[in-house]
Amino acid sequence: MGFVLCLVSATGFGLAPLFAKQAYAGGMSVTTMLTVRFALAALLLWGIVLIRRRPVRMTGRTLAVVIGLGAVGYALQGAAYFGAVATIDASLAALLLYTYPALTTILAVALRRTRADRRRIAALTVSGTGLVLLLGAGFDAGVGILLALTAAGTYAVYLTVSETLPEDLDVFALTAIVCTSAAVSIALGATITGGLHAPAVPSAWLWVPAIAVIGTVLPIAAMFAGVRRVGASTAAILCGLEPAVTVGSTALVFGERLTAAQLAGGAAILAAVVILQTRGPAMTPARSAAAPQTRSAAATQARSAAMNHSNAGTFGVNGSQPLSVPSSAQ
Template sequence: MPAFGIAFCLLSAAGFGAMGIFGKLAYDEGATVGTLLSVRFAWAALLFWVIVALTGRLRTLRLVPRRDVLLSLGLGAFGYAAQAGAYFAALDRLDASLLSLLLYTFPVMVALAAAALGRERLTRRVVAALAAACVGGVFVLGGAPSGALDPLGTALGLTAAIVYSAYILTSSGVSARLDPLLLSALVATGAAFTLTVAGVLTGDLQPGAVSLGGYGWLAAIAVVSTVGAITLFFAGLGRVGPTTASIVSTFEPVTAIGLAAAVFGESLSVAQLGGAGLVLSAVMVLGVGRRAPAPAISDLPVLEPGEIRHVKRASAPA
């Protein structure tokens, strides 16, 4: 039923939108960036493999070409690990509301890159959306109070959006061949390996410094904002199709802004709110323009973050 599909997409967007708030709360309880990343993906990978096993998908793994298995692991180990690393490093320096808006420029980046690569035409709709997103981004950044805009944090947030865009475009091939939950399990496993090794080598993996409450927030990131949000998104996608799912997913940064205001007292200026409206409008214009039929199992978006993201037969990150 479409109503249930919309509800699932809204819950998914809310789960993704809450990730920055959970991360901030985990930092307050002793979690470092390295600890958060390692624990998040290790727990998420474990939960994904449990779901894969319980749904009977595990037996299909042996039928997947080794090349696709290695590619999926590599996407997690390098692409998604880099995006998540940049995002949570930025979260340590920026307000969660501002970071959510910086990250949410990625749908426009993907549309522009897809046109540049010849995958889509650079239509007036895409140009208008790009212009609105750029103007909105200027208002979002320029409207920040003096001293509130950390340069390195801003650069990391934009880097996360750029890396995520590249991830989506790179993963579109394998995502069309693999079951979404199986792909998510492989991506999460690759990311968990890389981020755990990086945390050990840099000395930033400090699980003993995290309080019991901190582990609760880390669990919320893994269960609610990763596995739960991704699973709900796929459930909604199958009921309403990629166009509606893309539009409904713009609720994600709205959730982040609302929760950040309620929990941390963060607020956006009038100029920033106007800019946020332009960015979200650009994303909605891109979604409305894609009149795709209801997707088959291979018509996937990408998991995360932040994360939809439907570019022709795009995929979903873990």
């Protein structure tokens, strides 16, 4: 059941870019889509918080950090990622986003939260090779690539900051606050820049609830339940299905195709995630199973969200081992 739940989560986050592209085809702007998506997701998550009836306790400082994570970190990550999806093939954007585990590892080493052992160096080398293959395959969509890499970098910082949060925070309350903050932040920015407007085709509105429910809230809940059963590292590896779903679904619906070099690059990036999640012999199953509650509280937003994504979207883990969700976090 834990495996199934994690795969359901990865599938939901992986479908978010497909739904977004359908909304864009109807004339919906990125900021309008994200504002409504985060607002709907926040309403659903607050409903879950009320149903669960668990006390939500956090200090003023913690609340400020969580609001900042949503209003700045998750809002920027979501805008950059879904902006990339509107500019380049969603399959390429999804694979570029998955460089965030390597970027998070680099940050962890730079901040001396972990050490650059052979396993991490190997993972960074493999991920870097994959990135070179992705970027060297004849693409000239510089803005879209830059947006996707910005999303990956922002998400790496987001996960690093969320590591500082208390371990006993309720994941759904945390995610609800993040999504609420992101919705308000993006709505204010879009209002100032004139980015909020109704799509030319009214049916485009139908895709936004799909992103909010199937691409955000459902995968967040499924990932939370799945991590509790199989552990954070196993769940992170299973999340490798997320970009595969994006690649497959956009190829089926929009005819997007990756070159052989890009497929090899994507495979290398996902292989790096597996290497990073492979624990040494000193890590016992008991310790692995103890991590999920902490890690899920750190980044279950819609990878991606908080997520995807993330797709948004996403569960934060310790510096060298980010567990995706945001992407949709996405």
